[in-house]
Amino acid sequence: MRRTRPRAPRPWRPRRWRSARWVWSSAASAWPWPRAARASWRDGREGGVRPAPTASPMRHATVRLLLVAAALLGALISSAGPVSAHANVVGSTPTANSVLQLSPRQVEITFSEPLASDFSRVDVLNSTGDRIDLGDSVVDPADPTRMTVSLPALEPDTYTVAWRNLSTVDGHSLQGSFVFFYRVEPTATTPDIADPPVLQSPADPVVRWLVLAAAIAAAGIPMFALVVLRPAAAISRTSASALAPLEAWVRRATVIALTALLVLSAAQIWVQTSIATGATLDVFGEPMLRVARDTRWGQAWAWRVLLAGAAVGGLLVSTRVRSGWLARNGRHVSLALALGALGTFSFASHAAATPEASRPAIGADLLHLLAAAAWVGGLFGLLGALVVLRRTLPDAEERRLLAAAVPRFSLLAVMSTTVLVVTGLYSTWVQVTVFRGLASPYGWALIAKIVLFAGLLALGAVNLLRIRPALPSAPRAAGLLRRIVRVEVVLAVLVLLAVGLMTSMEPARQTAEREDARAGLRFEGEDGATQVELRLQPGTVGANRAIIEVRDRRGEPVEDAERVVLRLTYLDGEFGADSFTATGGEDGRYVAEAVTASVAGVWQTEVLVERPDAFDARSAFRFELGATAEVGSRIEISERVAWQLAVLGSAVIGVAFLAIGWTAKRDRRLPQAAVTTAGVAALSLAFVLLGRLPTDSTALAGGRNPIPPSAESVAMGQEIYTANCAPCHGEALHGDGPGGAGLEPPPADLTVHVPLHSDEALFNIISLGVTNTAMLGYEDELTADQRWHLINYLRSAAADVDAAAAPAP
DSSP: OOOOOOOOOOOOOOHHHHHHHHHHHHHHTTSOOOHHHHHHHHHHHHTTOOBSOOHHHHHHHHHHHHHHHHHHHHHHHHHOOOOOSSOOEEEEESOTTOEESSOOSEEEEEESSOBOGGGOEEEEEOTTSOBOSOSOOEEOSSOTTEEEEEOOOOOSEEEEEEEEEEBTTTOOEEEEEEEEEESSOOOSOOOOOOOOOSOSOTHHHHHHHHHHHHHHHHHHHHHHIIIIIHHHHHHTTOBHHHHHHHHHHHHHHHHHHHHHHHHHHHHHHHHHHHHHHSOSSTTTTHHHHHHHHHSHHHHHHHHHHHHHHHHHHHHHHHHHOOSSHHHHHHHHHHHHHHHHHHHGGGGGSGGGGOTTOHHHHHHHHHHHHHHHIIIIIHHHHHHHHHHHHHHHSOHHHHHHHHHHHHHHHHHHHHHHHHHHHHHHHHHHHHHTOSGGGGSSHHHHHHHHHHHHHHHHHHHHHHIIIIIHHHTTTOTTHHHHHHHHHHHHHHHHHHHHHHHHHHHHSOOHHHHHHHHHHHHOEEEEEEETTEEEEEEEESOSSEEEEEEEEEEETTSOBOOOOSEEEEEEEETTTTOOEEEEEOEEOGGGEEEEEEEEEOSSEEEEEEEEEEOSSSOOEEEEEEEEEOSSTTOSOSSOOOHHHHHHHHHHHHHHHHHHHHHHHHHHTTOTTSOHHHHHHHHHHHHHHHHHHHHTSOOSOOOOGGGOOSSOOOHHHHHHHHHHHHHHTHHHHOTTSSSOOGGGTTOSSOOOOHHHHGGGSOHHHHHHHHHHBOTTSSOBOOTTTSOHHHHHHHHHHHHHHHHHHHHHHSOOO
16 A cells, blocks of 8 residues: 655635635636746746746736726726716706796705805896895705705896806816896896806816826836736746846836826816815815815815825835735735726716716726726836836847737737727717717817827837837837837827816717707607607797798608697696697798796607698607706716617627637737636626616606607507507597497596596506406506507597697687
């Protein structure tokens, strides 16, 4: 029998620690390392010279970095809530341009974002410019989007309400005004909507640019050293002594970038407080503290400073310690903290101030920042490495190291470019939304950024296709690479300048909304052979003029419509529907005067066109009217579409990463398995998000139908009615169907009953049925959307009966 030496007992560890260590080591093993790197470590060990860090530390560090980034992404997305870009007015009492007969006791304004109470106020002035309010302007603590000020008993006059606010979300400050009349008739037309200044301060975009550049350098340079430089040194068998000057430069550059980030952040809080208070020097101390404490922008700024300070402190301490955990992992901890500081920008960006799409928008913005750090920050690191290597290494050894480093950086750049393109397109959709938004300061800055980015892509292609293959053999390749990288760095800095400008401006979507407000509301619809265009002027609370242009499918005007009816319904309350008959017809133009929307909120308008030579056409539109024409909700972003695009973007990134990983297998020096794993992770994220997409529409406030009664919705509802309801209720909804004969009680006449019930009541009746009758529930047979479509058909059919019974104009 073979005798074996008894194995020494292994030290006991708690089960949780053993499990965590197993998961950690298993995740790290997913990053294979080239054979050349292992051979380099073995040869260096036998020769007595320790080369650059080996595969195992690199593997563990990279996986830790990916896990930290994934955790940060999940935390940021899950903690974000839906808000709106800039604190715009969405409602007021009294409403703008209203004529009052009773003296109001206060003025109340509601905004689209929470306000900082110390930097927001509202004043009321009379026609002589004297302030007449009681001076108690306050932001409601229970609802920070609401600001009020009390009024004394008013004299008959024209009053101006002037307001100024500071958003707690993105830190932007806005101001504006509107008028109301007390027991006097308006003597002048409403003033045109004023454009806000393009920049809140000339220093704001410059400081934002420099802060962002410092943050990207602080995260990108050590990432370049971790992912590109040290593995390339192991592959090329560059000794530790030869690599020491480059490691020293990486540490110095990272410390300088983090220090610059701290100094520039101090300048940024000064500029932001100056914008909020309107002062320049009297902002130190308490005002700055209130901005940092009471606004979400300030809280993100504070976290950025805290993380950057911890990163630079940890890096400096790790360089002084010779042994221990901090000596081995200090650089990785500093990098994780620097990435966290970079991620705080997403909390105070336009993405965090996007209605109904903040979570996917923040996720896209965060991925955009991380990809920019990997590529642009990597360019900073590559340029510094090229300068240092030229002074410290012989030409042959320099080319050998670059021949190993450039393919890795090219792989990182291609992956980063993929993420930048996908997330950039997503952010463009969120912040621009409509093509006409490009004709704005934000749009021009975006176009400049795209042009500069295209230049970066072109130079990157030259490096990938021409310089990289020539590095091992061509002596002049390294010099040419240095010159091209210098130009790339200049272009990258200009791209960051364009980003600084964009983050200082209002999004292009809001500029387009203001232009739309000047022209009134405009909608287009098509039903079969009829095209309908509706314009409401001025598109605010009060009396509006409705202009309806009707054309056939060839674009020719329809001048012989028998009836053109506009039906207006308030969706935030049970006011019923008001119908207005449009007259005219010359050149297909029909006009309805005094179309009155009495209160601010969500409205629905339906246009019914009856033609003698074609089927009747129906178009439906929903919109929100504010107290003023400045309401920032005319161009809406669908939450469902936002998540669908997020799923599509994740899938595109995943497929692209898999393709890149398949291409990388030709070169054993490249981490193919890591790229493939990233692709699988992106596809898995797409499937997870796909499974969480909402399938049915939910009721609006007050139980209103969430689906507009468009021609398509009404047609779908008619099919459902014919299949399920017509046998008892009859084709004309009068309750005279053959299946209802002999039923007690008899089927209801829906043309009478439908107008008497709310959408929510009809939805419950269809879903649950009516007790003690033959009316059964269809909750299990019809989806929620099908029931809403059915309600749209019932309302349109009942309204058509009323319109047919009304006398012609």
